[in-house]
Amino acid sequence: MLWVDKYRPKTLDRVMVHEEIALNLKKLVAEQDCPHLLFYGPSGSGKKTLIMALLRQILGPSAEKVKVENRNWKIDAGSRTIDLELTTLSSANHVELSPSDAGFQDRYIVQEIIKEMAKNRPIDTKGKKGYKVLILNEVDKLSREAQHSLRRTMEKYSASCRLILCCNSSSKVTEAIQSRCLNIRVNAPSEEEIIEVLEFIGKKEGLQLPSGFAARVAEKSNRSLRRAILSLETCRVQQYPFTSNQAIPPMDWEEYISEIATDILKEQSPKRLFQVRGKVYELLINCIPPQMILKRLLHELLKKLDAELKHEVCHWAAYYEHRMRLGQKAIFHIEAFVAKFMSIYKAFLIATFG
Amino acid sequence: MAPVLQSSQPWVEKYRPKQVKDVAHQDEVVRVLTNTLETANCPHMLFYGPPGTGKTTTALAIAHQLFGPELYKSRVLELNASDDRGINVVRTKIKDFAAVAVGSGQRQGGYPCPPFKIIILDEADSMTEDAQNALRRTMETYSKVTRFFFICNYISRIIEPLASRCAKFRFKPLSEEIMSSRILHICDQEGLNLDSEALSTLSSISQGDLRRAITYLQGAARLFGSSISSKDLISVSGVIPREVVEAFYATCKSGNFDLANKEVNNVIAEGYPVSQMIFQLFNVVVEADDVPDEQKARICKSLAEADKRLVDGADEYLQLLDVASNTMRALCNMPQEFSFET
Numbered sequence: 001m002l003w004v005d006k007y008r009p010k011t012l013d014r015v016m017v018h019e020e021i022a023l024n025l026k027k028l029v030a031e032q033d034c035p036h037l038l039f040y041g042p043s044g045s046g047k048k049t050l051i052m053a054l055l056r057q058i059l060g061p062s063a064e065k066v067k068v069e070n071r072n073w074k075i076d077a078g079s080r081t082i083d084l085e086l087t088t089l090s091s092a093n094h095v096e097l098s099p100s101d102a103g104f105q106d107r108y109i110v111q112e113i114i115k116e117m118a119k120n121r122p123i124d125t126k127g128k129k130g131y132k133v134l135i136l137n138e139v140d141k142l143s144r145e146a147q148h149s150l151r152r153t154m155e156k157y158s159a160s161c162r163l164i165l166c167c168n169s170s171s172k173v174t175e176a177i178q179s180r181c182l183n184i185r186v187n188a189p190s191e192e193e194i195i196e197v198l199e200f201i202g203k204k205e206g207l208q209l210p211s212g213f214a215a216r217v218a219e220k221s222n223r224s225l226r227r228a229i230l231s232l233e234t235c236r237v238q239q240y241p242f243t244s245n246q247a248i249p250p251m252d253w254e255e256y257i258s259e260i261a262t263d264i265l266k267e268q269s270p271k272r273l274f275q276v277r278g279k280v281y282e283l284l285i286n287c288i289p290p291q292m293i294l295k296r297l298l299h300e301l302l303k304k305l306d307a308e309l310k311h312e313v314c315h316w317a318a319y320y321e322h323r324m325r326l327g328q329k330a331i332f333h334i335e336a337f338v339a340k341f342m343s344i345y346k347a348f349l350i351a352t353f354g
Numbered sequence: 355m356a357p358v359l360q361s362s363q364p365w366v367e368k369y370r371p372k373q374v375k376d377v378a379h380q381d382e383v384v385r386v387l388t389n390t391l392e393t394a395n396c397p398h399m400l401f402y403g404p405p406g407t408g409k410t411t412t413a414l415a416i417a418h419q420l421f422g423p424e425l426y427k428s429r430v431l432e433l434n435a436s437d438d439r440g441i442n443v444v445r446t447k448i449k450d451f452a453a454v455a456v457g458s459g460q461r462q463g464g465y466p467c468p469p470f471k472i473i474i475l476d477e478a479d480s481m482t483e484d485a486q487n488a489l490r491r492t493m494e495t496y497s498k499v500t501r502f503f504f505i506c507n508y509i510s511r512i513i514e515p516l517a518s519r520c521a522k523f524r525f526k527p528l529s530e531e532i533m534s535s536r537i538l539h540i541c542d543q544e545g546l547n548l549d550s551e552a553l554s555t556l557s558s559i560s561q562g563d564l565r566r567a568i569t570y571l572q573g574a575a576r577l578f579g580s581s582i583s584s585k586d587l588i589s590v591s592g593v594i595p596r597e598v599v600e601a602f603y604a605t606c607k608s609g610n611f612d613l614a615n616k617e618v619n620n621v622i623a624e625g626y627p628v629s630q631m632i633f634q635l636f637n638v639v640v641e642a643d644d645v646p647d648e649q650k651a652r653i654c655k656s657l658a659e660a661d662k663r664l665v666d667g668a669d670e671y672l673q674l675l676d677v678a679s680n681t682m683r684a685l686c687n688m689p690q691e692f693s694f695e696t
Contacts, residue, residue, distance in 0.1 A: 322673075
């Protein structure tokens with residue numbers, strides 16, 4: 001078992017980083033009831049951990065007996081029927097799903113499937129009416145129509161179900177949904193908190209952590225706890241006992257992008273652009289999201305630029321990332337950015353050095 | 355074992371006015387509708403206005419008051435965005451319902467029960483244009499037996515032919531006093547303790563949206579118990595603390611790109627929503643006294659651009675960085691045009 005899963009706190013009492021949020025959540029469900037919730041925050045900050053711990057608090061140990069189901073749905077949409085396949089994780093009283101998996105048909109998931117799930121209320125042993133918990137992941141990726149459909153569902157079935165929504169950026173969740181939920185911001189843990197967790201894991205695993213080593217892992221992690229723990233485990237596999245100046249292996253794709261950045265800065269020509277295209281394709285084939293490639297590339301380039309160029313480059317990065325979102329093929333836009341950068345940089349070099 | 359449900363109704367539903375005369379702050383609408391109740395006749399209606407001003411509440415209340423609980427089911431059809439409302443539904447479901455004849459106006463059990471049915475189309479601005487077009491003739495043909503109530507946020511998204519067939523009512527954002535009095539009423543009923551500072555914070559962060567105010571209040575009450583301070587309200591509302599926005603603005607003013615980049619990273623890591631950040635930054639910029647108008651205009655232009663891109667789904671970090679860079683260039687009087695672009 002990976003350490004990330006092994007040391008994931010199972011209950012709200014044992015949460016280490018977001019103690020205040022955990023405390024509030026506990027108060028929130030103390031009366032066995034809660035409003036709809038919307039968790040938002042950067043990845044690796046602990047949203048999912050908090051949600052699972054909260055679920056356990058509400059439902060007791062039965063929340064952990066989950067089964068994965070791959071269900072097919074037939075949805076009657078007027079003149080045609082739509083087949084949808086969706087993976088759900090469910091226990092007796094909760095269902096977890098990512099409606100955005102259905103792509104542009106996500107509206108039907110919200111309108112039909114979630115509605116149907118929300119309607120059926122479980123009955124407990126004493127014959128009292130209970131409620132069901134629905135966890136929806138990645139609501140920020142839902143289409144606008146689907147989000148519109150969700151809002152009335154949330155009100156209408158509020159007696160029999162509670163929705164827990166989870167997303168990275170609440171900017172992309174419509175106002176209407178936000179105003180119907182209790183919003184909980186989960187911030188990325190600070191470096192000190194990450195160090196604390198790493199030291200805790202080190203102690204549990206019986207490792208000798210040289211002083212300053214945990215701090216370096218934390219610094220490299222970009223404030224993502226998941227990444228910090230993963231890279232600690234990688235270091236453990238690579239070399240143990242730790243030495244205090246042991247290299248912390250960076251992600252290989254990040255290294256690859258920094259290579260690309262060096263290439264671009266060395267030579268600005270169509271030939272180089274062609275080589276870079278090959279490398280970007282390599283990254284895309286390996287399922288690195290294009291947004292991440294562009295962001296990382298910008299990060300690497302910014303390190304080596306003059307202040308006046310930085311403004312210009314970051315403007316174009318924002319411009320092409322937006323176009324990438326609207327367009328179909330990511331490679332065009334990444335390449336356009338690279339070409340733009342080359343032209344700007346060349347003009348800058350000529351202006352400076354003649 | 356399934357958790358047992360206690361009195362779990364959201365306060366928004368619990369304190370939804372049941373009668374038209376209880377609807378706060380919308381005097382003209384209330385007057386017209388009270389008249390309707392007496393004469394038992396009304397035109398097609400179109401309610402529009404910002405969220406949380408009582409549009410749906412009014413429509414539901416008038417329907418209930420006209421027909422009473424017994425006839426309500428057979429006389430009122432309520433459709434909203436959570437139901438499929440494509441052109442097919444308009445052609446079949448709505449048309450079928452609209453075509454059914456009803457008995458003559460006999461008062462039943464103290465309700466006026468006028469001889470028509472009501473179709474409430476909530477969130478009508480999310481209907482497609484085709485679906486709206488398909489409604490035009492239906493509205494006229496069956497106007498003897500059916501009245502349509504459209505509810506929407508943006509009247510500009512209702513096609514002109516539909517809008518011209520309706521009596522339009524604009525719902526105003528609630529004023530601070532009305533809002534405070536409703537909030538205090540709820541606090542009374544729920545046994546909450548709210549000081550005057552928290553009350554004014556609540557009115558300012560909810561911006562005339564009573565539903566939002568009540569949701570925040572309930573959220574804060576659940577989290578922090580019966581005495582609520584203004585800080586608690588800010589933490590449940592998702593508003594970014596003023597210090598954070600001001601620190602961001604200050605780094606933009608400093609003219610150092612790397613500092614700004616670091617600040618942007620920080621804002622993203624703290625998980626603050628960037629759309630909210632842009633909105634609050636806008637307020638800071640507009641209110642700033644020491645910034646000339648031209649610079650303000652330049653900043654606002656870049657904020658608008660970033661907002662549009664965020665709606666399109668662009669990456670938050672890059673957009674905020676772009677905003678920071680633009681703001682910095684405007685504030686520090688750096689040239690707006692790029693010097694190396696060919």
